[in-house]
Amino acid sequence: MNNSPIGVFDSGLGGLNVLKELIVELPNEKYIYLGDTKRFPYGQKSTESIIEIVKENIEFLIQKGVKIVVIACGTATSQALDVVKNLYDIPIIGIIEPTVLNLRERIEESNNMIGVIATKGTIRSCAWEKKISEYMPNAEIISEAAPLLATMAEEGWTNNKVAEYTVKEYMKIFKNVDKLILGCTHYPLFKELMQKELPHKTEIVDTGVELAKYLKKKISGYDLETSNTEIGGYEIYLTDVNEEFANSATGILSDYIDISQINKVEL
Amino acid sequence: MNNSPIGVFDSGLGGLNVLKELIVELPNEKYIYLGDTKRFPYGQKSTESIIEIVKENIEFLIQKGVKIVVIACGTATSQALDVVKNLYDIPIIGIIEPTVLNLRERIEESNNMIGVIATKGTIRSCAWEKKISEYMPNAEIISEAAPLLATMAEEGWTNNKVAEYTVKEYMKIFKNVDKLILGCTHYPLFKELMQKELPHKTEIVDTGVELAKYLKKKISGYDLETSNTEIGGYEIYLTDVNEEFANSATGILSDYIDISQINKVEL
Numbered sequence: 001m002n003n004s005p006i007g008v009f010d011s012g013l014g015g016l017n018v019l020k021e022l023i024v025e026l027p028n029e030k031y032i033y034l035g036d037t038k039r040f041p042y043g044q045k046s047t048e049s050i051i052e053i054v055k056e057n058i059e060f061l062i063q064k065g066v067k068i069v070v071i072a073c074g075t076a077t078s079q080a081l082d083v084v085k086n087l088y089d090i091p092i093i094g095i096i097e098p099t100v101l102n103l104r105e106r107i108e109e110s111n112n113m114i115g116v117i118a119t120k121g122t123i124r125s126c127a128w129e130k131k132i133s134e135y136m137p138n139a140e141i142i143s144e145a146a147p148l149l150a151t152m153a154e155e156g157w158t159n160n161k162v163a164e165y166t167v168k169e170y171m172k173i174f175k176n177v178d179k180l181i182l183g184c185t186h187y188p189l190f191k192e193l194m195q196k197e198l199p200h201k202t203e204i205v206d207t208g209v210e211l212a213k214y215l216k217k218k219i220s221g222y223d224l225e226t227s228n229t230e231i232g233g234y235e236i237y238l239t240d241v242n243e244e245f246a247n248s249a250t251g252i253l254s255d256y257i258d259i260s261q262i263n264k265v266e267l
Numbered sequence: 268m269n270n271s272p273i274g275v276f277d278s279g280l281g282g283l284n285v286l287k288e289l290i291v292e293l294p295n296e297k298y299i300y301l302g303d304t305k306r307f308p309y310g311q312k313s314t315e316s317i318i319e320i321v322k323e324n325i326e327f328l329i330q331k332g333v334k335i336v337v338i339a340c341g342t343a344t345s346q347a348l349d350v351v352k353n354l355y356d357i358p359i360i361g362i363i364e365p366t367v368l369n370l371r372e373r374i375e376e377s378n379n380m381i382g383v384i385a386t387k388g389t390i391r392s393c394a395w396e397k398k399i400s401e402y403m404p405n406a407e408i409i410s411e412a413a414p415l416l417a418t419m420a421e422e423g424w425t426n427n428k429v430a431e432y433t434v435k436e437y438m439k440i441f442k443n444v445d446k447l448i449l450g451c452t453h454y455p456l457f458k459e460l461m462q463k464e465l466p467h468k469t470e471i472v473d474t475g476v477e478l479a480k481y482l483k484k485k486i487s488g489y490d491l492e493t494s495n496t497e498i499g500g501y502e503i504y505l506t507d508v509n510e511e512f513a514n515s516a517t518g519i520l521s522d523y524i525d526i527s528q529i530n531k532v533e534l
Contacts, residue, residue, distance in 0.1 A: 041311060049316075147422060148429075151414050161432040162415075169429065 002224045005232075007061030007069045009034040011042040012154045013245055014186030015072030016252040018095070019234065021212035022070070023253075026219065030232035032064045036267070038239035041150050042075040043119025043184070050121070054080040056267045058088060060237075067224050068093065070211065074184040075119045078127035091222055095207040098214030099181060100131045103205065107179070112136070115174040116143040118183030119150060128183055142177060146170045146184075153186035156244055164193055171197035181205045189252075237265045269491045272499075274328030274336045276301040278309040279421045280512055281453030282339030283519040285362070286501065288479035289337070290520075293486065297499035299331045303534070305506035308417050309342040310386025310451070317388070321347040323534045325355060327504075334491050335360065337478065341451040342386045345394035358489055362474040365481035366448060367398045370472065374446070379403070382441040383410040385450030386417060395450055409444060413437045413451075420453040423511055431460055438464035448472045456519070504532045 006029050008019050019033050034057055036042075042050055054076050058069050069092045071077045077094030085092045103114075114136075116128045123145040132139055148166055157163050167190050174180050180202055182188055188206045195204060219225045226232065236257070238245060246259040273296050275286050286300055301324055303309075309317055321343050325336050336359045338344045344361030352359045370381075381403075383395045390412040399406055415433055424430050434457050441447050447469055449455055455473045462471060486492045493499065503524070505512060513526040 039311075039313070044306075044308060046306070147418050148415060148424075151418060155414060157415075157436075160436070162429055162436065165428040165432060169424075169427070 004067040005030040007066030010073040012040040017188045018072035018208035021208040025212040025216040031234035078122040078125040099210040115177035115180040120145040150186040158189040167193040271334040272297040274333030276324045277340040279307040284455045285339035285475035288475040292479040292483040298501035345389040345392040366477040382444035382447040387412040417453040425456040434460040
C-alpha cells in the first residue's frame with residue numbers, strides 16, 4: 001500500500017487520454033499530470049534530446065513525490081524508456097509493452113495483421129515492431145508515420161475538414177489490418193474519424209486503455225496501490241500554459257478545467 | 268569581386284523557395300544549400316536550441332568557403348540572427364529586414380494593414396512586429412501562428428484537400444489585410460491556395476523574392492559579387508536525405524534533382 005500519487009507525463013495533451021483511462025480503472029489513486037507543452041512536439045526531435053527531456057520530466061514528478069511514473073507518450077516511450085527505466089528507484093512504465101502484452105492475451109496469434117500509426121521518431125525507432133515481433137512472432141506489421149496528427153490535436157483541430165481529410169489520407173494503407181495500434185497518445189482524439197475509414201472488423205487499439213488495464217493488474221504486484229477509498233483526483237502542470245489546453249482538457253477528461261487550475265512549471 | 272559561393276540554409280525545403288529567387292536575381296553566383304531536414308521543424312523548438320543549431324549550420328557553410336550566409340528560414344531569422352550576426356567575419360542575412368525595407372519603399376505607409384503568418388516560434392518572438400513598427404510606425408499588424416503548414420510542405424501535401432482546408436482556416440483572419448507576409452519560407456508552396464481565399468487587392472509577400480531583390484542591390488556594396496559570367500549552379504546538402512525531398516526540390520527549382528545529387532552531412 002502506498003498513498004503517494006502516480007505521475008503521468010506527455011509532450012502535451014495526448015497523455016490526458018491515458019490519464020482519463022487510469023482514472024476509470026484506478027479512481028482512488030491521486031495523479032500528477034505533466035504536459036510538456038513548451039517543448040511539444042517530441043515526434044521530430046533527436047533521440048538524445050528526447051532522453052534529456054524525459055529525464056527532466058521524470059525528475060520533476062519524483063520531486064512531487066510520485067510512487068510510479070507513466071510515460072503517456074509514444075515518442076518518449078519508444079526512444080527513452082529503455083535508457084531511463086533503471087535510473088530511478090520507482091517503476092517507470094511506457095505505453096508499448098503493456099499494449100503488446102494485452103494484445104497477445106486476447107488475439108489469435110496466427111496471421112494477424114497489425115497496423116501501427118505513430119510519430120516519425122517512433123516509427124524510425126521500430127520500437128513497436130521489435131516488441132510485437134518479440135511477443136507475437138507470426139504477426140504481420142504495417143507501420144506509418146503521421147507527422148501532422150499530434151500537432152493538429154494540440155491545435156484543437158480534431159473534428160474539422162482538415163482532420164477528416166488528413167485521417168482519410170493516413171488510413172489508406174490500413175484497410176486490411178485486424179488491429180490498428182494508435183502509437184501516439186494524441187491519436188484517440190481522431191478515433192471516430194479513423195473508424196469511419198476502416199472496415200468494422202478492424203479494432204482500433206487505444207494505448208491509454210491498454211496501459212490502464214495493465215497497471216490495474218500490476219499495481220498490487222508492486223505493492224503500490226492506494227488505501228484511499230475516495231476519488232483521488234489530479235493536479236495538472238504544464239511547461240507552457242494556454243487557454244486552448246484548458247478547453248481541450250475539459251473535453252478529454254469530461255471535467256470542467258479552468259485555466260486557473262493549471263500550474264505552470266519551468267523545466 | 269569574390270567568386271566564392273553564397274551559403275543558404277533552412278530547416279528543410281522551404282529555403283529552396285529563396286534559392287530559386289536568388290538564382291533568378293543573381294544567376295552567375297554559385298550556391299551551397301543546406302537543408303537541416305534531420306532537425307526539422309524549428310518552429311516549436313526553444314530559442315536556445317535554435318541558436319545552437321543556427322551556429323552549426325553557419326559554421327558548416329563557412330567550412331564550405333561561402334562569402335555570405337542567407338538564413339532562408341523565418342524561425343531561425345527571428346530567433347537567432349541578432350545573436351549570431353556579429354560572431355562571424357562574413358555577412359549573415361535573414362529574411363525579415365530585407366522584406367520590411369522593400370515593403371517600406373513600395374507602399375503608402377498610412378493606414379496599411381499588414382498580416383504576418385509564421386511558425387509559433389516566430390510569432391512568439393514578435394520579430395516581424397518589431398521590425399515593421401521600427402520602419403513603418405503607422406502600419407497596423409495582424410499576426411497568426413500556423414503550426415501545421417511547414418510540416419505539410421515537408422510531407423509534400425501542398426495541393427490536396429488537407430492543404431486546401433488548412434489554408435482556408437488560417438486565412439480567415441486576414442480577409443482585410445493589404446499585404447500578407449509569408450513569414451516562413453515554406454509557405455510560398457501554398458500561395459495559390461491562399462490567394463483564392465483572399466481579396467484580389469491583397470498582395471502576398473514572398474520573403475524569398477524580397478530577399479533576392481535586396482541582395483542583388485546590396486551585393487556590390489559588400490564588394491562580394493562574382494565576376495563569373497556563366498550560370499553558377501548549386502550544391503545541395505541535407506542532414507537527413509529522403510526521396511520526398513528530391514521530388515519536392517525538383518518541383519520548386521524546376522530543375523530535375525535526383526536523390527544521388529544530394530549530399531548527406533552530419534551536423
